[in-house]
Amino acid sequence: MSFDDNAQLDTSQVSDVRGSGGFGIPGGGKTIGGGLAGLLITVVLGLLGVNGVLPGTSGSGSDDGRALAEKCAASNPDRFEQTDCRNIAYINDIQQFWARALGERYRPARTVLFSRAVTTGCGSATSAVGPFYCPADEQVYVDLTFYDELASRFGAPGEFAQAYVLAHEYGHHIQNLTGTERQVRRLQQNDPGRANRYSVALELQADCYAGVWTAHAGGGPVATVSQADIREGLQAAAAVGDDAIQGSDVHSETWTHGSSAQRQQWFSRGHETGDPDRCDTLTGR
């Protein structure tokens, strides 16, 4: 993958609250649950009633974006050495694609960079849940140290793993905009016995949408995507498969995201077709 050295990054698509320590999380709020099971979660509405157990001190999260804008400006020749600037380039590129694909139906979604803990429209969360999208406030949440974990613990060290993770989360934003997310939530409520299967369908579709973006990446801040990048994306998709995480103790009825093979398969389908209409994971078409 290469970046466009001259690209003007839109740092306003990111809100940087790192270092604010999970600013002002009140006791008694909803806590987004998960641990490993919550990896790359889609949405988390009142799963647990755990009271304010989150670490961190109150702070303002006062970065108004100027620091990032300066750091990631084209005048800084080292900007693409920086994880945050690279992630902004991915986010800009992903949103540029979807804005083109969906036209007026697209609403930009911000990514919040946080450390340790954060309060969201879906409740409060710690970094342990991994990156996620909250439909209530239409924001993606990422603690960038997750990528270290992805490399060391899950064996997906590639740079493009980061692009895959972000593209997957923006895939959930697309599901929110198209109404698929709400439709699947209704199906889950009406048929709780199949709730997990519906969850898997949502997650695989987000993987497929991530693949669709890779088919169109290029020409934006992300200048080129290579076959090696796609292999890294596939490796990451496999690393966060339910069976990879559960190890030999595989209970497919408890899966929420799909197996490694399924995740790779749908990411590939998105990449190969470049067509979001080919991402119908509910019917498998």
Ligand SMILES: [Zn+2]
């Ligand atoms: Zn997801």
